[in-house]
Amino acid sequence: MTTLTISALGQRGEGVAEVDGKRVFVPLTLPGETVDIAIAGERGTLEAIVVPSPHRVAAFCPHFGVCGGCQLQHLDAETYSAFKRGLVETALSHANIDAPVAPLLDARGAGRRRVTLHARKNGAGFMAFHSHDLHPIDRCPILVPALATAPAIARAVYAAVGDCDVSITATLTGLDVAVRPDRKARVERLTPLAQQHAVARLSLDGETVIQAQAPVIRMGNALVEIPPGSFLQATEAAEATLSALVVAGLADSAAIADLFCGVGPFALRLAERTRVYAADSDKAAIAALAQARNKARGLKPLTAERRDLFREPLTAIELNRFDGLVFDPPRAGAEAQVKEIARSKVKTVVAVSCEPKTFARDAKLLVEGGYRLEGVTPVDQFAWSTHVELVGVFRR
Secondary structure (H helix, E strand, O other), X not given: OEEEEOOEEOOOOOEEEEEOOEEEEEOOOOOOOEEEEEEEOOEEEEEXXXXXXXXXXXXXXXXXXXXXXXXXXXXXXXXXXXXXXXXXXXXXXXOOOOOOEOOOEEOOOOOEOEEEEEEEOOEEEEEEOOOOOEEEOOOOOOEOHHHOOHHHHHHHHHHHHOOEEEEEEEEOOEEEEEEEEOOOOOHHHOHHHHHHOOEEEEEEOOEEEEEOOOOEEEEOOEEEEOOOOOOOOOOHHHHHHHHHHHHHHOOOOOEEEEEOOOOOOOHHHHOOOOEEXXXXXXXXXXXXXXXXXXXXXXXXXXXEEEOOOOOOOOOHHHHOXXXXXXXXXXXXXXXXXXXXXXXXXXXXXXXXXXXXHHHHHHHHHHHHOOOEEEEEEEEEOOOOOOOOEEEEEEEO
């Protein structure tokens, strides 16, 4: 056992100390704390806290420290906000980009509206902390109340189909349950479960097998029937916050492109005041967006097109018909598309990202192409994790 003092907080939320000139990463510790740890390579396991940090608080979840779902419940509010904002500042600094970073916006709302649980013989839950072993849970306090039964549903699904991953989304019309089983499942075993837990739809490997009613999410003035296993922002509050930042950033734009649009959380809101072109590679998402557009009232022209923006990005010439653009790519970023944006004449670009490092890489391309990064706003929807969402506004 080694006694040492934690000097910093790493980007994965782990305490960092130096031992014999080498860094050691110790989960669940804070800067300034004196701790007893067991060391294995560059990893440290906390044995005891000798002198705690004044910024340490008691975790509100009994599973914290064992369950791998959260990493930061032991931070007080000030330290937590500074850590998440610092993730963005560090990424920009490493890319040599100088831009103001706003204070962290709290977008946790009522909690996460979607969750994926692993269901196995010993229960349903998340992977254990720094492990591939399952840690079963009976509840998760960071979920919306409508998902209180999520662990029970996942256990019931396991009883019917065996090992599986169960994704559950709370919608206006009930729970949307998407199951990825390890083997072919018998649908009749799932029917009682769906009836008992007010499931709106249940799908297996993306195919709907039980549907009482279509799962619906409101986006602006439109209602969207989401596809099975559809991507949504983790919290309803985050979707509203991100959308408000996007709409504000593009307030002066008369023709807007929404790239990597998904089911249309930005496009549908933007189309309430101006014409929008929306593109994404997800066929089901584009179909859902088009259906929502057709049923909504009062929207300006909204074009929804399926297009693989990684393999076939919109060219600079195609982009020149727009004076505003928003893109919200997966965690890998949108390097190919951003290179075309940098060559275009689009006046205002709003970038939404869940990964500060790839955002900074893409931002550098835009800056080199003549854009100025007006500012970045970090948004906290992935509560108590080391992930942060952000919105950056670029102008020529």
